[in-house]
Amino acid sequence: MTGEREGPAARPRLAVLYNPKLRGIFYQLVLLAILVWLGIEFALNAKTNLQAQKIATGFGFLDNTAGFGVNQSLIAYQESDTYGRVFFVGLLNTLVVSAFGIALATAIGFLVGVARLSNNWLIARLAGVYVEVIRNLPLLFQILFWYLAVLGALPAPRNAISVLDGVFLSNRGIAVPRPLFGEGSGLVLAAFAIGIVVTLMLRFWAQARQEKTGQQFPLGRAAAGLILGLPLLVMIAAGFPIGFELPQLRGFNFVGGVTMIPEFTALLIALSTYTAAFIAEIVRSGIQAVSRGQTEAAYSLGLKPGRTMSMVVIPQAMRVIIPPLTSQYLNLTKNSSLAVGIGYPDLFAVFAGTTLNQTGQAIEILAVTMAVYLVISLITSALMNWYNSRLQLVER
Amino acid sequence: MTGTTQTAYVAPAITAPLPPPIAVGGPVGWVRGNLLNSWSNAIVTFVSLYLIWAVAVPLINFLIIDAVWDGAGRADCLPEKVGHTVGACWPFIGAKFSQLVYGFYPWNLHWRVDLTFALGAVLLVPLMIPRAPLKMLNSILFFGVFPIVAFFLLVGGSFGLEHVETRSWGGLLVTLVVAVTGIVVSLPLGILLALGRRSHMPAVQGMCVIFIEFWRGVPLITVLFFATYMLPLFLPNTWTIDALLRVLVGVALFSAAYMAEVVRGGLQAIPRGQFEAASALGLGYWKTMGLIVLPQALRLVIPGIVNNFIGLFKDTTLVLIVSIFDFLGQMRAAFADPNWSTPVTLYTGFAFCGIVYFVFCFSMSRYSLFVERRLNTSHR
Numbered sequence: 001m002t003g004e005r006e007g008p009a010a011r012p013r014l015a016v017l018y019n020p021k022l023r024g025i026f027y028q029l030v031l032l033a034i035l036v037w038l039g040i041e042f043a044l045n046a047k048t049n050l051q052a053q054k055i056a057t058g059f060g061f062l063d064n065t066a067g068f069g070v071n072q073s074l075i076a077y078q079e080s081d082t083y084g085r086v087f088f089v090g091l092l093n094t095l096v097v098s099a100f101g102i103a104l105a106t107a108i109g110f111l112v113g114v115a116r117l118s119n120n121w122l123i124a125r126l127a128g129v130y131v132e133v134i135r136n137l138p139l140l141f142q143i144l145f146w147y148l149a150v151l152g153a154l155p156a157p158r159n160a161i162s163v164l165d166g167v168f169l170s171n172r173g174i175a176v177p178r179p180l181f182g183e184g185s186g187l188v189l190a191a192f193a194i195g196i197v198v199t200l201m202l203r204f205w206a207q208a209r210q211e212k213t214g215q216q217f218p219l220g221r222a223a224a225g226l227i228l229g230l231p232l233l234v235m236i237a238a239g240f241p242i243g244f245e246l247p248q249l250r251g252f253n254f255v256g257g258v259t260m261i262p263e264f265t266a267l268l269i270a271l272s273t274y275t276a277a278f279i280a281e282i283v284r285s286g287i288q289a290v291s292r293g294q295t296e297a298a299y300s301l302g303l304k305p306g307r308t309m310s311m312v313v314i315p316q317a318m319r320v321i322i323p324p325l326t327s328q329y330l331n332l333t334k335n336s337s338l339a340v341g342i343g344y345p346d347l348f349a350v351f352a353g354t355t356l357n358q359t360g361q362a363i364e365i366l367a368v369t370m371a372v373y374l375v376i377s378l379i380t381s382a383l384m385n386w387y388n389s390r391l392q393l394v395e396r
Numbered sequence: 397m398t399g400t401t402q403t404a405y406v407a408p409a410i411t412a413p414l415p416p417p418i419a420v421g422g423p424v425g426w427v428r429g430n431l432l433n434s435w436s437n438a439i440v441t442f443v444s445l446y447l448i449w450a451v452a453v454p455l456i457n458f459l460i461i462d463a464v465w466d467g468a469g470r471a472d473c474l475p476e477k478v479g480h481t482v483g484a485c486w487p488f489i490g491a492k493f494s495q496l497v498y499g500f501y502p503w504n505l506h507w508r509v510d511l512t513f514a515l516g517a518v519l520l521v522p523l524m525i526p527r528a529p530l531k532m533l534n535s536i537l538f539f540g541v542f543p544i545v546a547f548f549l550l551v552g553g554s555f556g557l558e559h560v561e562t563r564s565w566g567g568l569l570v571t572l573v574v575a576v577t578g579i580v581v582s583l584p585l586g587i588l589l590a591l592g593r594r595s596h597m598p599a600v601q602g603m604c605v606i607f608i609e610f611w612r613g614v615p616l617i618t619v620l621f622f623a624t625y626m627l628p629l630f631l632p633n634t635w636t637i638d639a640l641l642r643v644l645v646g647v648a649l650f651s652a653a654y655m656a657e658v659v660r661g662g663l664q665a666i667p668r669g670q671f672e673a674a675s676a677l678g679l680g681y682w683k684t685m686g687l688i689v690l691p692q693a694l695r696l697v698i699p700g701i702v703n704n705f706i707g708l709f710k711d712t713t714l715v716l717i718v719s720i721f722d723f724l725g726q727m728r729a730a731f732a733d734p735n736w737s738t739p740v741t742l743y744t745g746f747a748f749c750g751i752v753y754f755v756f757c758f759s760m761s762r763y764s765l766f767v768e769r770r771l772n773t774s775h776r
Contacts, residue, residue, distance in 0.1 A: 028599035035603070042630040049629045120437050121430040122444045136757035137750055138710035141724055145746050148731075152742075334615035340717055352621055362625035366618060374613040 046363065053360075061359045062087070068354055070345045072261050083355050090347035091372065097267055097346065098333040098376075104272035105332060106325075109279025116284045127280065134277035140338050142274055147266035147342040154262075157253050166246055168254060173261045175247035175254040184241035191234040195226040202226075263344035267336065275332045279325060286321035287313060318391050326384035330377050337373070347372060458483040459747060473738045484744040485736070492730045499566015499721060505558065509569055512546045516576070524763060526770060543580050546573075562640040566721040568752075570640070574647055574712040574722065579705050581648040586655025587694075591685060593656065594663055604656070611653035616711050619646045624718045643715050651708050658700035662693035696771065702764035706757050724749060 016022060050057060062084035069079050074092045077085060115127035134142070152171060155161065160170035168175040199222070206217035235242065247257030290313050298308040337348035352369045356362060431441040462483030464473050471477055473485035489496075498509055519538040522528040550573070553559035565573070592604035611619065623646030628637060666689050674684040694701075716725035727745045730736070 024597050028597050031603065032599055045632055046629045049633050052633060118440070119430065119433075120440050120444075123440050126444050126447065132758065132761075133754065136706075136754050136761065138713040138724065138753055140713040140716070141746075141749060141753060144724070144728070145750075149742055149746050337615040337617045338714070338717075340617065348615070348617060352618065356621075356625065362621075362629060366622050366626050370614045370618050370622070373615055373618065374610070377613040 050363075055360045057361070057364070059364055061355075061361055061364075064359075066355070066358075068358075070350060071343075072264060072345055083359070086350050086355060087347070087368075090345060090350040093345055093350075094333075094336055094339075094347040095376075097264060097271070097339070097344070098336050100268055101271040101275065101332050101336065102329050104268065105275035105279055105328070108272060108276035110283050112276060112280035113283025113287070116280060117287055131277045131280050134274055135281075139270065139274050139335055140341055143266060143270040143338055143341055146270050147262065151262040151266050157249055160249070160254075166244070168247055168249075170254075171262065172253055173259045174265055175257045175259045177244040177246050178256065178258045180243045180245050182241040182243065184238035187238055188231050188235050188242060191231040192227070195228075195230045199223045199226050261344075263339070263342050266342060267339050267344050271332055271335060274335075275328055278328050278331075282321055282324045282328065283317075286317040289320045290316045315391075319388075322384060322388045322391060326381055326388075329384070330380055333376055333380065334373060458743070470734075470736050470738050470741075473736075473740060482738070482740050484747055485738055485740050486744065488730075488736045488738075488741055488744050489748045491736065492726075492733075495567060495730060496723060496726050497568045499569060499726060500564040501560060501566070501569065502558075502564070505552075505560060508549050508552070508557070508560075512549050513572075515545065516542060516572075526767075539580055539583065543577070562638050565640065567726045568723045570715065570720060570722040570725075571709070571712045573640075574644065574715060575705065575709045577644050578647040578651045578708045578712075579701075581644075582651040582655045582704075583701070585648065585652035587659050587690065589652060589656035590659035590663055593660055608653045608656050611650050612657070616647075616650055617714055617717060619650045620714060620718050622646060623649075639718075640720060643718060643720055647708070647712075651704065654704055654707070655701070658697050658704055659693065661700065662697035663689065665696055666693050698771075699764040699768040702760055702767070706760050706764075709756060709760070710753070723752065 063082050065080055066083050066086045067079055070077055070086070070089055072093060073089045074096065075085075075089060077089050112127045112130055115123050116131070118124050118127075154169050154171045157168070157170040157172050160168040160175075162168050166177045199219075202217075202222055203219055206219055210216055245256045247254040247259070249255075294312055294316065295308055298312040299305075303311065336346055339346040340349040340353050343349065348369060352365055356365045359365070432438045460483070462481055464478060464482060464485050464487065467473060467485070467487040472487060473482055475482050494503075494506070498506055501509055516538075519534065519542055523531070523534050523538055528534070548554060548557070550565075550569075551560060551562070589604050589608055592600045593608065595601050595604070620643055623642045624639070627642055627645065628635075631637070670688055670692070671684060674688045679687065712722055713724045715722050716728065721729060727749050731742055731745055
């Protein structure tokens, strides 16, 4: 062992064949070559196939007349409009149902998640049953169930179920009153905005004062007065400029008010209750991830249970909750594409569905549709990551 | 205090015992402690009780008490004939049962489907029991041999078996074929993608990241449309691909991306020491991964894989949008049958469908919980 041992400088030279670095480069070149070859092959095939089937290429079709109707549109749309406009109609419908769905799912999810941890045995079990039943049924099944079995079973408009004579449930949709903004309503809205801004400033000031002197400020009551009371005073002073237009039965359908079409309602209910079951589990595990010592420490400092929850447990639980919550929001947005199953005119249904059928330009249309969902995903996750980084523990 | 003679207080007699505390044990105590311990809690309890009453009673009435159990057609499920409000019309399910399970698979060849189901079950059950022996052989049989045997059995066309077009497949058969193929194909693909994502070669890593994030960022339905309408354009026009096969390709690619993320979680949980020990023993990359890292990592992510499978099983319903009639699709088609059109047909169908899906998914999720608890023993 002595003497004949070579120094580290004289390491035996590896044969080129066994040099890991060169091997790595070789493998990667092979992979790239395969991918490039596949890409070229696909492109050539696509070209011949498209020519053989006489399908146009390019995005010129976006300026052509669509020629089909859409039963819910947030922007003015008629059959003579172009495919390009159809795209925006669909995109807006997707965004609307996703936004409402996310808000509802979050509310239901947090409620059920907290209920699962309630020390009331019955409500905890009930919440558990809700989560298990909803999570273990396919979403499309639930969408169809709400659409066909629940909303489809509502009576015709003539015998609509009325709630407080303002909301009417029928198989044509749910008609709700529409707010009418008369003269002077701008003042009320302005008062509302001022209320919010002043409350935010007040909160800032109250926090600074509490940090300095320890004195607390009854922020809740002040906020209620500013945000609700102020607009109410202005409303009275201006002589009630904001009224409501009630939906009224005229012939076979409701006129006036706002009617939520049954497709929208079914999709919204199914999406939000489905996602809420997952959010509830996330909330539950997030709250359970905060160690009991934190709660006990808060009690020993004299905090009441409510304040312990809101000031000690929830802020720490949020750190665990936010990342999986983000992916649930993304799932909800992506799942809204199941609208095509019941004919809600979302991006997928009107663009990748009807427009694809009429023009046959699968490559362009599906590429655009996929790109839109990817962009929505990226924006949502960027926003949530930003929020998450604000909540992160500041460590050394 | 020493030396003091002053007696502080000596009780002259035994004090009377305090009354016993209001029952703390027993059912009454439990109800008081858990349900009625404050006013707000009592209100919550009564609201929940009302909710249970409002849901459970109509449900039991519909499913069992008012249900019609035998009959031959729609007339037997109409209230005029039955004489009371009609609940579920179970003969409808009985009449449609074969369609719901086999689709339009030829009647005389149903044994082939049954045989495939039985074979799958026989191989799957020992795989799921942790104590059963021969895990390696069993997984090779289930993941490697079974799909091939099932393919020849179901498609036919060789070994003297009659060829059956996939167009006539349907119902639970399609649901299971799509879900099982998805999981069997996506597992190896997902492992490769996960290894690629953790690779040190920038081109391989970049490719895998793009692949995974792309499929995870788009809805499954766009993937199915991609596979149905776009894929044929990319392939030579001499190839004709079966509609079901196209969907299978889409589902496999989609679930591989999700599987890759599950496996990556397992890979990240393996401590560095394991890799270093393997290198110290002189094992190369594939041997390190195959013999040391993956066996440990995959065992860790079994619950994740099962959860993925549940998701996939539920997502198979989406194939009905590209006109392939799975279980839910067949049910929807069955609603349109005028021979069974009654006011309760729709609800009966949904009830049955819901029960089947729930039984499948719930038992799988319980299984994944069971594995999770088994794996967790050392930590808690």
